Amino acid sequence: MIVLDKHYWENRCIENSTGWDLGHASRPIKEYIDSLINTNLKILIPGAGNSYEATYLLKLGFTNVKVLDIAKIPLQNLEDRLQDTSQIHLVQDNFFNHQGSYDLIIEQTFFCALEFRFRESYFQKASQLLNKNGRLAGVLFNFDQERTAPPYGGNKEEYNKLSSPYFKIIKMENCNNSEPSRQGKELFFKLVKR
């Protein structure tokens, strides 16, 4: 069994084995961000990688964005891309140790990067980090194939079961605006903290 720790993710970056990196903000997340009205929302992007979504949020005037990753390299990449880092908080931390309070947590290819034993803890931790009526939203993979390394799949039934002690589901459906390489493989979801 591989251990998906900081060294694993740093090495994936060093080896340039970052197939998840789209090089731009993904369409479903971008369109979701476009639908948000309150630019003062406290937003966390965990397991953010190079986080083009964070740059997009900044471009739209969001003022309270935190980008969290266990690995230093993607945070450094993001910092290098930004002309002004005063509007954004970059934090190198393990999501499960992170402390804070947010209105919104954005998910994209972070959940699928976790060892299976952390799957329920992910929803529990996300709920702990959210304020009352806080939301967890984004995309989750919708495929069941067995894999020996991330990205690990899952399905609606599993996500329902894992999240329901902590969240009410507002939306969880086949994603109709996925990036071409992810078409038919994603669910778009919005959950609200119980």
Ligand SMILES: C[S@@+](CC[C@H](N)C(=O)[O-])C[C@H]1O[C@@H](n2cnc3c(N)ncnc32)[C@H](O)[C@@H]1O
């Ligand atoms: C598959 S990549 C996805 C990156 C980004 N979300 C994207 O879509 O491009 C998973 C990211 O999660 C980070 N990660 C893995 N485990 C983590 C943890 N426990 N806490 C914080 N970040 C973690 C990795 O360093 C990596 O950057």
